Amino acid sequence: MSQTRDLLSVSLNGLTARKIRTLLIMLGPIIGVSAMVCAVGLTESAKGALQAQLAQLGTNLIIAQAGGTFGSQNPTLPADAVRRVESVSTVTGVAATTNVSGVVSLPIQGASDYYAAFPAPVRAAGVGLPQVLGVPMLNGRWLSLSDIRLHTRAAVLGEGIAKQYGYVPGESRTIRLNKANFGIVGVLGPVALDPDLDNAVFVTQWSAKHLLGTNGRPNELYIRASPGTTQPTAGAISTAISLGGPNQVSTQIPSDVLQAAAQANKTLQEVALLAGLLALTVGGIGIANVMYISVIQRSAEIGIRRAVGHSRSVIGLQFLLESLFVGLIGGAVGAALGVGIVYGVAAVAGWTVVISYVDIPIWMALALAIAVLAGLFPSIKAARLEPLETLRLG
Numbered sequence: 001m002s003q004t005r006d007l008l009s010v011s012l013n014g015l016t017a018r019k020i021r022t023l024l025i026m027l028g029p030i031i032g033v034s035a036m037v038c039a040v041g042l043t044e045s046a047k048g049a050l051q052a053q054l055a056q057l058g059t060n061l062i063i064a065q066a067g068g069t070f071g072s073q074n075p076t077l078p079a080d081a082v083r084r085v086e087s088v089s090t091v092t093g094v095a096a097t098t099n100v101s102g103v104v105s106l107p108i109q110g111a112s113d114y115y116a117a118f119p120a121p122v123r124a125a126g127v128g129l130p131q132v133l134g135v136p137m138l139n140g141r142w143l144s145l146s147d148i149r150l151h152t153r154a155a156v157l158g159e160g161i162a163k164q165y166g167y168v169p170g171e172s173r174t175i176r177l178n179k180a181n182f183g184i185v186g187v188l189g190p191v192a193l194d195p196d197l198d199n200a201v202f203v204t205q206w207s208a209k210h211l212l213g214t215n216g217r218p219n220e221l222y223i224r225a226s227p228g229t230t231q232p233t234a235g236a237i238s239t240a241i242s243l244g245g246p247n248q249v250s251t252q253i254p255s256d257v258l259q260a261a262a263q264a265n266k267t268l269q270e271v272a273l274l275a276g277l278l279a280l281t282v283g284g285i286g287i288a289n290v291m292y293i294s295v296i297q298r299s300a301e302i303g304i305r306r307a308v309g310h311s312r313s314v315i316g317l318q319f320l321l322e323s324l325f326v327g328l329i330g331g332a333v334g335a336a337l338g339v340g341i342v343y344g345v346a347a348v349a350g351w352t353v354v355i356s357y358v359d360i361p362i363w364m365a366l367a368l369a370i371a372v373l374a375g376l377f378p379s380i381k382a383a384r385l386e387p388l389e390t391l392r393l394g
Contacts, residue, residue, distance in 0.1 A: 007318060015322055018294075022326065025290045028283010029330025029367040030337065032276045036363045037338025037355070039272030044354040045346045060230045061133070061193055064221040064237050064251045074101055076217035077241060077249070082126070084240045085221060090229040091237075095129040096218035100208050105201050106176040107165035120161050121200045122177060124208030124218075132222045133191055138162075139169040140186025148206050155182035160198035162187045177203070180211045193254035194222075280367055284374040287326055291319060291378035316383030323375020324368065331364035 015022045064085070066075040076098070078084070085094045100122040130142050138159060147154045155175060157167060167173055173184045182203060191197040209216035225233035230253055238249040305315060339355060346353045 007314065007321065012325065015325055021290060021294070025283075025287045026326055026330035026333070028280060028286050029327050029371060030334040032278075032280030032283055033331045033334030033360075033363050033367050034338035034341065035276030035279055035334075036273055037335055037360060038341050039276060040359065041338065041342035041353070041355045042345055043272070044356065045342060045351040046349075059253070060225045060227055060233075062223040062225060062230065062234050062237060062251055062253055063194065064223060064241065064249055066219045066249065074099070074219065076215060076219045077221065079217050081218055081221060081241050084243070085223055085237055088233060088236050088240050090226045090233045091223055092226055093128065093132040093224040095126040095132040095222045096205070097126070097129065097220045097222065098124040098205065098208055098214055098216075098218050099220065100124055100203075100212050100214055103177050103212055107167075107173075120164075121196070122208075122212070123197075123200045123202050124205045124212075124214060125156075125202045126205070126218075129202075129222060130188060132224050133193070133197075135189045135191050138187040138189045140184070142186055142188070143202060143204050147204050151206060151210075153180060153182045153207060153211070154185045154204065156186045156188055156202040157184060158188050158198040158200045158202070159190045161201060164199070175201070177201070177212060180207075182207070276363075277366075280370050283330075283367075284370040287323060287371055287374035288377055291323060291375050292381060295319065295378050295382045312383040316379040319379040319382045320372065320375050323371045323379070326375075327368035327371025328364075330371070331367035334367065335360050335364055 064077075066077045077096075082094050082096050085091055103119070103122045105120040105122060125143060127143055127145055127148075130137065140156070142156060143154055146152070155177070157165065165173075165175070167184060167187065169187065174181050175184060176182070188197070188202070203212070205214075205216055205218075208214040221237075223233070223237060234251040234253060237251055241249045306312075339360075342355055343353055345351075
């Protein structure tokens with residue numbers, strides 16, 4: 001027990017006596033392990049935010065748009081497109097919208113030149129759009145059946161355009177769409193699955209047809225499918241709208257974009273893990289190189305210890321333990337540094353921290369194994385030195 005304690009003490013003293021050298025050879029394990037922790041922690045935290053967003057928004061939203069075969073420069077879907085889509089058994093909700101072209105939205109007097117050059121998109125929308133999107137109102141209300149029956153000139157702003165217009169919640173505000181004045185009745189919350197809606201002004205289909213000159217037909221449908229049926233429903237929607245004819249209906253699933261981003265994060269994670277492994281490998285080479293030089297520099301110490309009776313195995317074990325401590329301490333510091341970076345970045349980005357604590361001991365063990373392997377050759381070199389030979393090297 002006493003010999004083991006002395007051996008550990010000598011090994012630690014060998015490291016602490018040369019602090020700068022020890023710190024430099026520890027950089028390999030520190031950088032390697034911290035890179036691995038960050039690679040998984042940051043990508044999983046980012047993916048966790050995406051998954052939380054998908055869980056909230058759902059992956060069963062489908063957008064159907066009229067293709068060019070429906071005719072005209074701005075093709076529209078059939079007037080009964082909503083009814084046709086509702087006939088698909090796996091559809092749970094449908095809302096129609098129409099992109100109204102050639103309309104200038106003026107939120108304030110005297111801004112006609114600017115908004116004529118950069119017009120805010122205007123959409124005619126069905127009363128069920130927020131429910132289908134799963135998006136709440138930030139304030140006020142959405143367009144209602146009463147607005148259609150009473151022909152009220154009600155308008156709802158997207159979150160982005162409301163900020164651009166300087167709209168204050170609860171204020172009485174009128175905007176002009178071409179020559180018609182509309183009263184703002186609410187602001188729709190942010191639509192993560194279709195950010196274009198954040199910068200739109202919404203009116204009823206009646207207003208769009210009778211005041212803004214549209215034909216009253218939709219050109220885009222937002223559809224919710226039953227969970228687990230999104231892909232087959234998207235295929236069935238095209239057939240339901242075109243009735244199997246030549247007219248084209250394009251469908252897209254917005255959540256696929258978020259899922260593709262999550263997959264991109266997975267690829268980035270793999271690349272970063274390889275970079276961490278490369279850092280560990282390079283660090284191992286550095287440990288072997290520095291430890292070998294240390295054996296030559298400390299030849300006098302080795303000679304004295306051999307002269308007083310220390311065996312070859314004890315000498316070799318001393319240097320091997322120094323390499324082990326480098327890997328152990330460097331791996332621990334790297335793990336702590338990596339966890340700290342993940343928490344810091346997640347706090348700034350607003351992510352939920354996801355760290356694979358189960359994998360951290362594996363990466364630390366890998367750093368330890370590489371450090372020990374790197375220390376084998378210098379340890380063998382030290383063990384083979386003879387007392388007389390150390391006089392020559394010293």
